[in-house]
Amino acid sequence: MAEIRIDRLHKAFGDFVAVVESTFTIEDGEFFCMLGPSGCGKTTTLRIIAGLEHPTSGRILLDGEDVTGLRAGERDIAFVFQMFALYPHMNVRANIGYPLRSQGAGRAETRQRVEETARLLRIEHLLDRRVSSLPGGDRQRVALGRALVRRPRAFLMDEPLGTLDAEFRELMREELRQLHDRVGATSVYVTHDQIEALSMADRIAVMRAGVMEQVGTPAEIYNRPRSMYVAGFVGSPAMNFLAARGPVAPGAETVAVDGAHVPLPSLGEGLDHDDGQLGVRPEHVYLDDAGPLRGSVFGVEYMGTRQILTVDTSAGRLRVRAPNDARVSIGETVGLTFRRDALILFDGRSGLALGQGPDGPGEAAGGVHV
Amino acid sequence: MSEIRLDHVTKTYGETVAVESLDLTVADGEFVVLLGPTGAGKTTTLRLIAGLVAPDAGRLSIDGRDVTHAPPNARNTAFVFQQYSLYPHYTVYDNLAFPLRAPGRKLSREAIDAKVREVAALLRIDSKLGNKATRLSGGEMQRVAIGRALVRTPAVYLMDEPLSSLDAKLRESLRVELKRIQIDLGSTILYVTHDQTEALTLADRIGVLEEGRLVQIADPRTVYERPATTYVAKRLGSPPVNLLPAGSLGIADGPAATATIGVRPEDVVLGRAGPEGRVLTVEHLGAETVILVEVEGRQVHALAGAHDDHRPGDTVSVGALVDRVLYFDGAGARVAGSSAPVDAAAGA
Numbered sequence: 001m002a003e004i005r006i007d008r009l010h011k012a013f014g015d016f017v018a019v020v021e022s023t024f025t026i027e028d029g030e031f032f033c034m035l036g037p038s039g040c041g042k043t044t045t046l047r048i049i050a051g052l053e054h055p056t057s058g059r060i061l062l063d064g065e066d067v068t069g070l071r072a073g074e075r076d077i078a079f080v081f082q083m084f085a086l087y088p089h090m091n092v093r094a095n096i097g098y099p100l101r102s103q104g105a106g107r108a109e110t111r112q113r114v115e116e117t118a119r120l121l122r123i124e125h126l127l128d129r130r131v132s133s134l135p136g137g138d139r140q141r142v143a144l145g146r147a148l149v150r151r152p153r154a155f156l157m158d159e160p161l162g163t164l165d166a167e168f169r170e171l172m173r174e175e176l177r178q179l180h181d182r183v184g185a186t187s188v189y190v191t192h193d194q195i196e197a198l199s200m201a202d203r204i205a206v207m208r209a210g211v212m213e214q215v216g217t218p219a220e221i222y223n224r225p226r227s228m229y230v231a232g233f234v235g236s237p238a239m240n241f242l243a244a245r246g247p248v249a250p251g252a253e254t255v256a257v258d259g260a261h262v263p264l265p266s267l268g269e270g271l272d273h274d275d276g277q278l279g280v281r282p283e284h285v286y287l288d289d290a291g292p293l294r295g296s297v298f299g300v301e302y303m304g305t306r307q308i309l310t311v312d313t314s315a316g317r318l319r320v321r322a323p324n325d326a327r328v329s330i331g332e333t334v335g336l337t338f339r340r341d342a343l344i345l346f347d348g349r350s351g352l353a354l355g356q357g358p359d360g361p362g363e364a365a366g367g368v369h370v
Numbered sequence: 371m372s373e374i375r376l377d378h379v380t381k382t383y384g385e386t387v388a389v390e391s392l393d394l395t396v397a398d399g400e401f402v403v404l405l406g407p408t409g410a411g412k413t414t415t416l417r418l419i420a421g422l423v424a425p426d427a428g429r430l431s432i433d434g435r436d437v438t439h440a441p442p443n444a445r446n447t448a449f450v451f452q453q454y455s456l457y458p459h460y461t462v463y464d465n466l467a468f469p470l471r472a473p474g475r476k477l478s479r480e481a482i483d484a485k486v487r488e489v490a491a492l493l494r495i496d497s498k499l500g501n502k503a504t505r506l507s508g509g510e511m512q513r514v515a516i517g518r519a520l521v522r523t524p525a526v527y528l529m530d531e532p533l534s535s536l537d538a539k540l541r542e543s544l545r546v547e548l549k550r551i552q553i554d555l556g557s558t559i560l561y562v563t564h565d566q567t568e569a570l571t572l573a574d575r576i577g578v579l580e581e582g583r584l585v586q587i588a589d590p591r592t593v594y595e596r597p598a599t600t601y602v603a604k605r606l607g608s609p610p611v612n613l614l615p616a617g618s619l620g621i622a623d624g625p626a627a628t629a630t631i632g633v634r635p636e637d638v639v640l641g642r643a644g645p646e647g648r649v650l651t652v653e654h655l656g657a658e659t660v661i662l663v664e665v666e667g668r669q670v671h672a673l674a675g676a677h678d679d680h681r682p683g684d685t686v687s688v689g690a691l692v693d694r695v696l697y698f699d700g701a702g703a704r705v706a707g708s709s710a711p712v713d714a715a716a717g718a
Contacts, residue, residue, distance in 0.1 A: 181682060304570060310546050
């Protein structure tokens with residue numbers, strides 16, 4: 001168990017700054033995801049926490065203890081690499097026990113800890129099987145077992161599901177989260193997959209070019225993104241942005257989009273130039289002949305439980321999540337309306353969300369239909 | 371007329387039957403997607419049609435012409451591969467123009483130029499025409515690869531997972547573009563993938579392959595709502611359909627032959643009726659919530675709206691929308707229920 005504090009962490013590789021003066025705390029027992037595209041600094045941050053990389057400046061504190069100068073092996077942290085890094089010729093028992101044996105643990109102790117770990121992973125029945133005879137999922141469990149058996153204070157994982165096919169990734173997501181709940185150790189997880197972050201994390205840090213753009217619960221990140229970057233990174237399809245004409249006075253309750261007045265949650269902050277971007281998630285756009293905006297249907301995608309419509313308006317292209325019984329055809333002109341309390345107005349120049357008044361979207365603002 | 375027709379086509383590799391007595395017709399202007407996991411025979415089917423491999427038995431025709439024994443270049447097909455196969459030292463323009471400059475074509479410089487620019491605009495790579503292929507992003511390269519197929523206006527397009535090497539966002543936007551281009555041009559496309567979203571969203575009809583056999587071919591809605599077998603049911607839907615022994619979740623009535631019931635996650639109802647279960651995980655995915663429940667010794671997925679507030683450890687009753695339950699017999703074939711869900715939806 002450990003709280004991990006990252007204090008003014010900075011890392012440069014020559015001219016390239018990978019992590020910029022980063023300060024945040026990962027709480028004890030938390031499942032913390034660092035989310036961002038490649039090159040955003042997430043893996044570098046993780047490697048510095050692990051002790052595999054030295055920071056240019058700044059400190060890492062494990063439960064208040066400064067470990068910045070300690071080597072990886074002295075930090076009591078498990079780093080889960082590519083999950084399939086196992087010894088194929090050994091059986092499951094030997095693979096899981098390996099880290100203990102190599103640390104000089106006795107036979108009896110190793111045996112007991114391996115069995116305890118196997119129970120936790122629900123692979124007791126596989127202990128005497130050869131790793132090479134196991135299907136992918138079980139091998140992955142064994143790899144996790146090897147990290148768990150040391151009872152580290154924290155787990156660091158770098159895109160551990162990246163190489164798996166989609167169906168299996170879904171299963172392992174649930175399994176990893178359940179395991180985390182059973183073990184209770186702090187987990188730090190790096191991914192570029194927004195679904196993994198939303199589904200598993202207690203908190204998500206969205207990163208961009210070495211900077212933490214926003215840290216919050218999945219609901220905060222999804223419903224109250226601080227910037228267009230964050231808003232566009234989570235959600236599938238991603239949030240739509242429509243050109244909205246400024247200036248907008250503080251307290252305004254509508255904004256001009258394509259000549260129409262779209263009702264907004266009241267703004268605590270105004271926009272002093274004309275470049276506004278109205279952010280709306282696909283599930284908050286509804287087909288409505290009386291709606292303020294009109295557009296032409298470019299594409300209709302049936303998805304089983306829902307349909308995704310692509311609609312071109314003169315303020316931009318929109319993706320709309322519609323119920324699967326909505327009958328819409330390509331080329332048709334449709335009216336659109338929005339769920340007012342879920343709209344966010346961004347400053348198109350800075351990319352930042354404008355602060356909202358008391359009736360702005362709460363964490364609970366979400367879709368009403370699936 | 372651009373029609374692909376396969377009659378009893380079989381292809382074996384040693385002991386392995388890659389494609390078994392396949393009957394398939396892709397109509398003029400139709401977008402057919404073959405869906406199946408690795409080894410189901412998807413790629414072999416495409417290669418048979420392209421003439422890259424020869425069938426052991428059966429007959430193949432394109433445009434009503436028997437091409438079973440015709441060489442690849444006499445079949446008037448264009449193949450788009452999974453990995454973009456571009457000439458790296460050529461510009462985008464030259465890559466697109468290449469198929470048109472083939473000696474046999476005798477196209478004027480002006481005609482080639484017009485075609486290249488038209489296709490580049492369609493694929494929104496017109497601003498990149500002067501770039502070397504190596505200076506493009508992955509998405510741009512794949513658009514050029516698709517463009518190379520489009521410039522030729524062949525009878526049929528054969529596409530082998532052309533979007534699979536792209537990242538999720540790009541795949542999403544190219545998917546909708548590709549479908550629109552196909553509609554606008556009226557192209558005939560046979561497309562293979564293991565990605566169910568591509569199959570659902572692109573296809574006029576989805577053909578589901580299992581070990582070289584075509585188990586069902588129908589429009590996406592029918593395949594989703596009335597799958598022929600448990601195998602087909604499992605291929606579509608995320609999270610996947612819950613397959614449970616007959617009588618589970620308190621669903622007692624159903625056809626007599628029922629051995630397995632299928633309940634889609636969106637049709638699982640929590641907290642109203644049915645046996646008690648325990649919530650294992652809750653995934654808030656933004657617009658929806660996926661809840662995994664352990665009930666009657668099995669794990670069941672439920673799909674709920676954004677507002678769901680179940681928590682791991684909660685005890686909850688687990689039921690299902692009875693009129694949407696799928697019934698399967700002991701062999702995995704679907705048996706008609708009391709009311710077929712698709713009929714209600716199709717009438718809307």
